[in-house]
Amino acid sequence: MSKYYLTTPIYYVNAQPHIGHVYTTVAADALARWFRLQGREVFFLTGTDEHGSKIENAAREAGISPGEMADRMSKNFRDLWVAMEIKPDRFIRTTEPEHQRVVQRVFLELSARGDIYPGVYEGYYCFACEAFLTPSQGSLCPDCGRETEKISEPTYFFRLSRYQEPIRAYFQAHPEMIQPERAREEVSNLLNQPLPDVSCTRRCAWGIPLPAEMAADPELTIYVWFDALLNYLSGVDYGQEDGRFKKTWPPDIQLLGKDIIRFHYIIWPALLLALGLPLPEKLFAHGWWLSGGEKMSKSRGNVVEPMEFARTYGVDALRYFLLAEVPFGLDGDFNEAAFRKRYNSDLANDLGNLVHRFAHLIRTRHQGRVPEAGDGGRLAEKVLAALPQLDERMAAVDFFGFLETARTVVTAANHYLDETAPWRPENNSGPVLYNLAETARLLSLCLEPVMPRTSGLIRSRLGLEKLPADSNGLRWGLTPAGAAVGEGAPLFPRLK
Ligand code: MSP
Numbered sequence: 486m487s488k489y490y491l492t493t494p495i496y497y498v499n500a501q502p503h504i505g506h507v508y509t510t511v512a513a514d515a516l517a518r519w520f521r522l523q524g525r526e527v528f529f530l531t532g533t534d535e536h537g538s539k540i541e542n543a544a545r546e547a548g549i550s551p552g553e554m555a556d557r558m559s560k561n562f563r564d565l566w567v568a569m570e571i572k573p574d575r576f577i578r579t580t581e582p583e584h585q586r587v588v589q590r591v592f593l594e595l596s597a598r599g600d601i602y603p604g605v606y607e608g609y610y611c612f613a614c615e616a617f618l619t620p621s622q623g624s625l626c627p628d629c630g631r632e633t634e635k636i637s638e639p640t641y642f643f644r645l646s647r648y649q650e651p652i653r654a655y656f657q658a659h660p661e662m663i664q665p666e667r668a669r670e671e672v673s674n675l676l677n678q679p680l681p682d683v684s685c686t687r688r689c690a691w692g693i694p695l696p697a698e699m700a701a702d703p704e705l706t707i708y709v710w711f712d713a714l715l716n717y718l719s720g721v722d723y724g725q726e727d728g729r730f731k732k733t734w735p736p737d738i739q740l741l742g743k744d745i746i747r748f749h750y751i752i753w754p755a756l757l758l759a760l761g762l763p764l765p766e767k768l769f770a771h772g773w774w775l776s777g778g779e780k781m782s783k784s785r786g787n788v789v790e791p792m793e794f795a796r797t798y799g800v801d802a803l804r805y806f807l808l809a810e811v812p813f814g815l816d817g818d819f820n821e822a823a824f825r826k827r828y829n830s831d832l833a834n835d836l837g838n839l840v841h842r843f844a845h846l847i848r849t850r851h852q853g854r855v856p857e858a859g860d861g862g863r864l865a866e867k868v869l870a871a872l873p874q875l876d877e878r879m880a881a882v883d884f885f886g887f888l889e890t891a892r893t894v895v896t897a898a899n900h901y902l903d904e905t906a907p908w909r910p911e912n913n914s915g916p917v918l919y920n921l922a923e924t925a926r927l928l929s930l931c932l933e934p935v936m937p938r939t940s941g942l943i944r945s946r947l948g949l950e951k952l953p954a955d956s957n958g959l960r961w962g963l964t965p966a967g968a969a970v971g972e973g974a975p976l977f978p979r980l981k
Contacts, residue, residue, distance in 0.1 A: 489525040490736045491516055494745060495534040495577065495716050498558035499543035502565050503781065504789040504807075504819055505774055509740050511804050512771065512813065512884060514571040516738065518934035519879045523956050528733050530720040531566070532577030533559040537615050537709030541691040551691040555580055568792065570800055570937045577720045579693075579712055587719035588712050589696040591760065592685075596699060600647065600759045606640040606684040609633040615709050617684045628744055639702055641695075642682040643711070648755035649680045655754065655764065663750060664769040664882060665814035668743070672750045683752065685711045714753050718762075736765040738882065743770045743814075769882050772816040789819050801936035802828050802977065808884035808935055825980050835895045836928075836939075837977035839902070843921040844946055846907055847970045850914050855947070855968040859916025861923070865961050867897045868924050872959055875931050884935070891931060898924045922947055923964045930958050939976055946973045 493509045496502065510531055517529035535555040544554035559578055566573065577584060595601040609618040611626035611633040618626065618633060626633050653676050656663060663669045685708045686695065692706025715723075717736060722728020741749050754764050773780075776787040794803045806824050809831065811817035847855060871894050878887035898921055907914035925943055933940035933954070944950055948968040952958055 487525055488733055488737075489517075489520040489527045490721065490733045491527070491529050492717050492720070492736055492739045493531040494741050495532040495579065495713055496562055497537075497539060498533050498535050498555045498562075499540050500783070501558070502562050502791070504776075504791050504794075505742065505781065506562070507565070507569060507791045507803075508774060508807050509742060509771065510566060510571050510573075511569060511807055512882075513740050514569075514573075515804075515808060515884060515934040516879065516882070517572070517574075518937070522930065522933065522954075523876070527574070528721065528729065529573045530575050530577060530717070531571075531573045532575070532716060532720065533562055533579070534709065534713045534716075535559065535578055535580045536689075536692045536706070536712050538612055538687070538689045538691070539615055539709075541689065542612070544691075552580070565791065568795065568800065569804070575720055577716050579716060581719075584716060584719040585693045587723055588693050588707055588715050590724055591715055591718070591756075592707060592711075593696045593698060595643070595756075595759055596641070598759065600644045601641050601685060602644065604640060604642045604682075605637065606642075607637045608635070610636045617708075619681050621678070628747075638688045640684045640705070641686045641699070643685040643752075643755075644759075645680045645683050645752065645755050648758050649676065651758050652676065652751065652754050655758075659764075662764065662767055664767050667814060668746060668750070668770045671746055675747060675751055680751065684708060710748055710752065711756075714748065714756060717753075735763040738767045738769060739765050740769050740771065743772060746770050767882075769813070771813050772811065774817055774819045776819050778818055794824070798824070798828060799938070799977070801939045802832060805832065805888070805936055809888040810885075812885040813882055828977065829980055831892060831895075832977040833975075833979040835892065835899060837975055837979075839895055839899050839921075840925055840943055840946065841975055842899075842902060843907075843918055843925070844970050844973070846914065847918050847922065848972065850907070851918065853970050855922050855964055855966055855970060856915035856919050857966045858919045858923075858962060858964075859913075861920055861961055862916075864898060864901045864920045864924060868894055868927055869961055872927070872931070879934070888935065891928065894924065894928060898928075919964070919966070922968075922970070923961060926952070926964050927959065927961075930954060942973070942976055946971050 491513055493513045496506050513529060517527045521527045540554060541551050544551040563576055592601060609624045611631060613631055614626055614628045616628060624633050663672050686705045687708050688704050689706055693712050695705055721730050721733040723730050749768055757764050776789050779785060779787060781788045806827055810827060871890050874890045875887055878890060902921060905917040906912055907917045926947060926949055929940040929943035947970055952963055
């Protein structure tokens with residue numbers, strides 16, 4: 486059984502989780518569930534990024550300590566993942582002692598190799614992005630566009646310049662590591678300018694102290710991005726003899742938002758090369774959700790609160806909308822009108838209605854028992870042709886294409902039902918209804934990664950709880966004749 490290690494960025498704990506955080510984590514959860522269904526040994530890591538001045542400042546404003554802030558917010562993220570049916574294998578916090586030990590160990594190792602050396606940083610720092618600016622960038626933050634602050638402090642530098650050529654050569658040999666394709670140009674622009682060495686400590690009390698062997702200045706702590714990136718290693722027990730590192734490394738895919746490309750495609754590979762570790766197979770930079778056409782922000786008051794949507798429309802509808810509405814690498818606009826439109830067309834009219842119609846016919850024409858199978862015919866052909874395409878789309882991290890393919894199956898099944906008219910007494914309804922029940926069973930398996938609750942409801946409606954819910958179930962004809970079909974409420978009541 487081959488392993489599949491995937492990660493999300495770890496989230497800052499200075500503010501409440503919002504729809505952007507849900508997006509990356511739902512996407513990762515869908516991949517994790519799909520590859521688990523395929524029998525891979527999945528390890529899905531997410532967590533919270535808890536150090537640095539951003540959190541220190543937010544805690545000060547809230548009148549609590551940074552530790553309390555981190556505890557409180559980190560719990561909010563964990564609770565939200567439970568509510569969203571997101572099931573990571575590990576939720577890491579950068580304040581955990583073992584993570585801190587790994588970070589310190591890596592620092593010592595890199596300084597022993599001459600990749601970390603002392604110096605003085607003079608220049609601009611963006612507190613919102615926790616980013617040092619290079620001299621050619623001036624004083625405006627290249628990531629968020631804000632005016633930054635000039636700082637001057639003793640620091641340690643990471644010898645990024647040493648890895649410029651090795652990274653370029655690596656990407657040339659492995660272009661598929663950078664996903665989607667459009668991110669490649671940005672990465673190559675970054676690599677076409679000289680990469681200066683980067684500061685990797687801060688004068689910030691809320692951070693991981695330098696290892697005792699290096700701590701000439703007790704006020705220096707490790708720069709939060711170095712601390713954070715190393716979670717991908719500590720999260721799989723890097724440095725522990727009997728931990729999972731050996732069988733898990735390297736990551737098969739790491740998801741991130743397009744705003745943190747520089748950290749993930751430049752600094753992260755450089756750190757791994759410096760440590761002599763294999764690089765991830767793929768890094769995928771997804772687009773951003775805007776709200777009302779604008780960037781979400783507290784000051785604009787347009788931040789989308791995920792639980793509000795989940796409460797009104799259901800968790801599955803929210804998960805579905807996020808993955809179906811825009812291709813994963815592009816930006817999208819999160820607005821209620823678009824949400825309701827997609828809900829009504831794809832979920833209420835197509836999927837929900839399909840299940841409702843044939844289940845009702847099985848109840849009225851076959852005493853609520855799945856009839857005997859006949860010839861699978863063109864519907865079986867359609868469904869079986871879609872299965873490899875679904876797998877291909879998921880392997881390409883193309884949720885949009887995956888759900889488009891799933892919809893073609895739903896549409897085909899609805900047409901089949903219309904054309905075969907199993908409600909007419911003169912028609913032989915048994916084999917037709919069997920084929921529809923079997924299609925719904927296969928859909929319930931394939932849609933589980935995106936809509937786990939709906940998938941469970943379809944299976945229980947068809948009395949199929951005991952059938953294999955893994956790749957062994959991805960064959961035609963497993964629904965047993967005689968299974969009891971329940972009544973059940975509509976899966977997705979139509980919105981007025
Ligand atoms: N803590 C760093 C990541 C360290 S990873 C070693 C960080 N945290 S964050 O909380 O600001 O953002 C985390 C992720 O959420 C990023 O991938 C970011 O792109 C994503 N999103 C934040 N807002 C978003 C939207 N509005 N839309 C989509 N994703 C967004 O950066």
